[in-house]
Structures are given as structure tokens and as C-alpha cells.
Amino acid sequence: MSTSENTTFSIRVSSTGDTFEVPANRTILHVLYENGYEVPLDCSNGRCGTCRTRYLSGEVDHRDTALSESERSEFLTVCVSRAHAGEVVLDLPPPQSTQPVERPIAVVEAPVCVACLNCVRFCTFGAARIDNALIGVGGIQGAAVIDADTCTGCGLCAAACPTGAIEMNISTHDSVIGTIHTLNTESVPELNTEVAEADVAEAPLSVMIFACPQCRDTTHEVCDAKSEQVSTHVQTRVVDVPCSGRVDTLQLMHAFESGADAVMVAGCQPGECFFNTGNLHVTQRVKRIADWLDGCGLERDRVHMMHLTPGDHDSLTNALDELTKKTGICGPSPLRRTASSPTQASTSR
Ligand code: SF4
Ligand code: SF4
Ligand code: FES
Known part of the structure; x- marks a missing residue:
């Protein structure tokens, strides 16, 4: 309407x-x-x-x-x-503060925009458009602008922008990359020490899962259950994202660079994405990352797109087991032992 x-x-x-x-x-x-x-x-x-x-x-x-x-x-x-x-x-309680509450939106840095229209095409809410009065990269006439009132903050445009002209005010590019590196290298020190000190053949595999809000609870519950299994040979880290479509190729690369042996994206079933097409866009990116892994001499089986029905613990458990099994055949990632800390990591696009 x-x-x-x-x-x-x-x-x-x-x-x-x-x-x-x-x-x-x-x-x-x-x-x-x-x-x-x-x-x-x-x-x-x-x-x-x-x-x-x-x-x-x-x-x-x-x-x-x-x-x-x-x-x-x-x-x-x-x-x-x-x-x-x-x-x-x-029937609402009084506000906690007199300050406006910040809600997630995308913001364009016009001087970095090449007016490629990607954001206009990816935004299913009609929040992105080209404003011909703005000056884009190199002085070109026209740059993208986001209507803050219409923007839902899904981040699909930011993931699709080829120049990094779009930034989210919450869940920024750097904060997502920082979370990836922190989870892989710092926040679970005892597990990382275990991985670093173990014999390569014995080291538990490290799997990073990007989970959209609808798949988040199921993903955390399955990962918690895995961590309680004494015999498990896998350690999982979950990165919460506002939509699976917010996950871009650089974030997936950073997951491997910072030490993950395998990476999974958990998003909704086709047709069920709250932001309409985010899960379909990220599926294409996962395929590109599989090709990239091949090109790097790593194995494409290390990355997997999981279309999940929230609450379907069995399917996610099976997919995680399958990913772990395939990754186990590949062996620990050669990047793991040289994984950089967040401060060393390059987050530029
Ligand atoms: S964050 Fe989502 S809703 Fe907002 S402009 Fe980007 S694609 Fe559209
Ligand atoms: S996707 Fe990025 S470069 Fe392309 S029009 Fe939108 S803001 Fe500009
Ligand atoms: S936030 Fe209003 S229905 Fe989802």
C-alpha cells in the first residue's frame, strides 16, 4: 500500500x-x-x-x-x-530516556557511489533511489540516496554495493568483520588454544555460522547442544546478522581468513525471507565463495548455504554434521594457524 x-x-x-x-x-x-x-x-x-x-x-x-x-x-x-x-x-511503559531511539538504516556516502543501481535493484522496499542532484565518485552526476523512513535496515543494499558506498548505522561493516575475527581468535580462548596446540590431525574443526534473526535461536540451540557432546569434533561460532542477505563475500572470506575451517550461512527457506530476497542473494554469494575456495586451493565443500525452517533442529544438525564430515576429509584449513587478530585484519573493501 x-x-x-x-x-x-x-x-x-x-x-x-x-x-x-x-x-x-x-x-x-x-x-x-x-x-x-x-x-x-x-x-x-x-x-x-x-x-x-x-x-x-x-x-x-x-x-x-x-x-x-x-x-x-x-x-x-x-x-x-x-x-x-x-x-x-x-499500552506502553514510559520511555527510558528522552533521546530518540536509533533504529537500523542504511546510509550512502555519495562521493563513493558509482550510480550502478545495485542498491535500487536489491532493495525490495523501494527505499533506495538515484538522486541526480548528488555528485558521485569522480564528479559524476547522480548518486544513490536512501529514504530513512522506508528503510528497514536489512542491509541487503550494503552487501550488494560494489564500492562500499553504503554503510549501516547499526551492524556496520567493521563491526561485523570485528565480530568474525573476535569469535575466531579471541572470545573463546580456551577453545582456540585447544585448536592451536592440538596436532593437526586431532584438532577440533572450527565452523562459523552466520545466522539470520529467524534462524538465530535454532542455530544457537543446535550449536549449544553440539558443544555439550563430549565426543564432538567440532567447535562452532555463530555470527548474528540482521538478514542472511547482509552477509557479503568479504565477510565470508574474513571468516576463513580468521581461522574457520568451514562456514555456513543459515537463512530462511526460499520465499520465506522477511526481507523478501536476502536468502536468495546470499545463496549466490556462497556459490561464489565456493568458486573462490577452489581458486585458492582450498576445497569448495568448506562452505554451505542452509535454508532453514526455524525450529527445525534436526535438519540443521544433519547439515552441520554433513559439513563437518566433508571438512574433516579436507582437513583443517591451512589458514587457521596463521589467522590474524582483529587489529591485524584488514577490514577495507
Ligand atoms: S537496508 Fe534494506 S530496506 Fe534499507 S535501503 Fe538497504 S535494502 Fe532497502
Ligand atoms: S550499490 Fe553502491 S555504488 Fe551502486 S548505486 Fe547503490 S550506493 Fe551507489
Ligand atoms: S517488526 Fe513489526 S512485524 Fe516484524
């Missing part, structure tokens, strides 16, 4: 009495965040139900696909739902 079909309405927070207008081009979520009210957020597009908020009165125009009819009599999703008119009274 386009914003031209929206009407202005107001919201009142019952705990404070604060009343705010929600213009046609803004969501309830935007207005709450701007005024310091924090609501849990995930998909930003009405599909997950994370932002459900109890309302006490009002004629709500439910626009999500997450809530059941019975839930809708009590809750609304503030990321997409609106009011037909008048006022909606929300």
Missing part, C-alpha cells in the same frame, strides 16, 4: 498521556522511536510480529501478516499498522 493511501491519525500512550500525530508518510514505530519509546523490532515490514503492542482503544487498520484475528483484537504491529482515523491508545 502506498503512503498516498494513508491518512494522518494520532496515538496516545496510556502510561504518560503523551499524544503524537502520525503523518501519512510515517509509521507508528517511527513516531514512537523519535520520542524515545522503545519497541522490539525485527522485520520492520509486518511479517514477524516482534513489534506487537497492546492497544486499549482505536479503530486499527491492521496491515501485518503476523497476527491472528484474535490477536488483532488486542495487539497491533507498530511497524506497519495504522488507524483508519482518530486516535489509537497504546
Whole structure:
């Protein structure tokens, strides 16, 4: 539904009495965040139900696909739902602070943009466009710009941008790379020491898994269960990402560079991605990384794309076992023993 079909309405927070207008081009979520009210957020597009908020009165125009009819009599999703008119009274606690709450969005650095249109094509929310008034790289006319109100912060554009012109305000490129290196080299020192000191043939294999929000719980639970198995010959590290489509080829390379023997991306089943196509884009990148591994003299079996149904522990366990088995045949990565620390690692694109 386009914003031209929206009407202005107001919201009142019952705990404070604060009343705010929600213009046609803004969501309830935007207005709450701007005024310091924090609501849990995930998909930003009405599909997950994370932002459900109890309302006490009002004629709500439910626009999500997450809530059941019975839930809708009590809750609304503030990321997409609106009011037909008048006022909606929300049952929210007072804000923790008077500062606006930061929500994830993408930002373009115009002087680095080559106006390739990748971000425009990858953004399924229509948040990215080329502004001909901006000056791009080398003085070219036109550069990309992101509409902060429409942006869901999925990061698909940042992963697809060939020049690194797009940065996320949360889950930045450097923070993701830093997490990869920290997990592989620092945060589990006893395990890393075990890997470093073990005989190559005996060393536990190190598997890094990038998990999208929907697959995150299942991934952590399967990895926790693995770590409790005394006989296990695998150590897992999980990198949480806002969407599997946020994972770019450089991040996958850094996972290997920093010592992973194998890498898996856990994203939703085709057609189930909260951000529509993130899981399909990353599948292509995983294939490219498999080719890159071949080209480097490493084995393509070390990387795997897992399309997971959240809660399907068995399938993930089987996929992890299969990946470990194939990696075991390849042996520990030759990059592992020379893995650099986060401070030594180059994070430039
Ligand atoms: S972060 Fe996602 S929603 Fe925002 S501009 Fe990029 S692709 Fe579009
Ligand atoms: S993908 Fe990057 S370089 Fe291409 S238009 Fe968007 S911001 Fe510019
Ligand atoms: S964050 Fe609102 S429905 Fe997902």
C-alpha cells in the first residue's frame, strides 16, 4: 500500500498521556522511536510480529501478516499498522530516556557511489533511489540516496554495493568483520588454544555460522547442544546478522581468513525471507565463495548455504554434521594457524 493511501491519525500512550500525530508518510514505530519509546523490532515490514503492542482503544487498520484475528483484537504491529482515523491508545511503559531511539538504516556516502543501481535493484522496499542532484565518485552526476523512513535496515543494499558506498548505522561493516575475527581468535580462548596446540590431525574443526534473526535461536540451540557432546569434533561460532542477505563475500572470506575451517550461512527457506530476497542473494554469494575456495586451493565443500525452517533442529544438525564430515576429509584449513587478530585484519573493501 502506498503512503498516498494513508491518512494522518494520532496515538496516545496510556502510561504518560503523551499524544503524537502520525503523518501519512510515517509509521507508528517511527513516531514512537523519535520520542524515545522503545519497541522490539525485527522485520520492520509486518511479517514477524516482534513489534506487537497492546492497544486499549482505536479503530486499527491492521496491515501485518503476523497476527491472528484474535490477536488483532488486542495487539497491533507498530511497524506497519495504522488507524483508519482518530486516535489509537497504546499500552506502553514510559520511555527510558528522552533521546530518540536509533533504529537500523542504511546510509550512502555519495562521493563513493558509482550510480550502478545495485542498491535500487536489491532493495525490495523501494527505499533506495538515484538522486541526480548528488555528485558521485569522480564528479559524476547522480548518486544513490536512501529514504530513512522506508528503510528497514536489512542491509541487503550494503552487501550488494560494489564500492562500499553504503554503510549501516547499526551492524556496520567493521563491526561485523570485528565480530568474525573476535569469535575466531579471541572470545573463546580456551577453545582456540585447544585448536592451536592440538596436532593437526586431532584438532577440533572450527565452523562459523552466520545466522539470520529467524534462524538465530535454532542455530544457537543446535550449536549449544553440539558443544555439550563430549565426543564432538567440532567447535562452532555463530555470527548474528540482521538478514542472511547482509552477509557479503568479504565477510565470508574474513571468516576463513580468521581461522574457520568451514562456514555456513543459515537463512530462511526460499520465499520465506522477511526481507523478501536476502536468502536468495546470499545463496549466490556462497556459490561464489565456493568458486573462490577452489581458486585458492582450498576445497569448495568448506562452505554451505542452509535454508532453514526455524525450529527445525534436526535438519540443521544433519547439515552441520554433513559439513563437518566433508571438512574433516579436507582437513583443517591451512589458514587457521596463521589467522590474524582483529587489529591485524584488514577490514577495507
Ligand atoms: S537496508 Fe534494506 S530496506 Fe534499507 S535501503 Fe538497504 S535494502 Fe532497502
Ligand atoms: S550499490 Fe553502491 S555504488 Fe551502486 S548505486 Fe547503490 S550506493 Fe551507489
Ligand atoms: S517488526 Fe513489526 S512485524 Fe516484524
